[in-house]
Amino acid sequence: MGAREGVVDLTDTHSALDERILDAAVVLVARWGVTKTSLADIAKQAGCSRASLYRTFPGGKQELLTALGVRELGTYIESVVEAIDEADDLDDALTRALVVATRLLRDHPAAQFVLAHEPELLLPFLGFRQVDRLYRHVSASVGPHLARFVDPGRAAWLAEWAARTFLTYLFNPDPSVDLGLIDDAHRLVSSFLMPAFPVASTRAVSPVDAVAAL
DSSP states (O other): OOOEEEEETTTOOOOHHHHHHHHHHHHHHHHHTTTTTOOHHHHHHHOHHHHHHHHHOTTTTEEEEEEEOOHHHHHHHHHHHHHHHHHHHHHHHHHHHHHHHHHHHHHHHHHHHHHHOOOGGGGGSSSSSHHHHHHHHHHHHHHHHHHTTTHHHHHHHHHHHHHHHHHHHSSSTTTTTTTSSHHHHHHHHHIGGGSOHHHHHSSSSOOOHHTTOO
């Protein structure tokens, strides 16, 4: 599980046995950051021995952190998809997605610590090859939920475009734009996303039917 030869498997999953260790890692990264959090600290927080931790994550700290990132990303995308599925039209769906994505990130203490104090740790994951894998994962996970609003062949592209827009504002913030606010997110969607993706139909389609049709 986790990473092999530096490649992150974004579809990886973990058993319930791993969750206690991953939960402990989240707490400690939020408190001290990645660099100062040791495996011994995580084992103590999780209430297990270092031997048990290494049996669960034989690749050590890097494998554990990769597994943590994959888990948190999965939960993050699930929440964004829920927001999209509750929307009535494309404009609403994209606005909800950006607002939820922004607020979730702000409410994640571990992510906020890394962004504020250890942003250099994110650089290996934001290079062209790795970030493209992230975009492909978002397209595959989110795209089907947008297919009830636009041509299914363009839904994956729309999901990627929205993700690129979000990351652009995350790492190059504009003081006049707060994507955590509905009005600001809606203005961005209306200006930069909606014009490029005319809706396929005004007929409402359920998320289940849209995914099944792909």
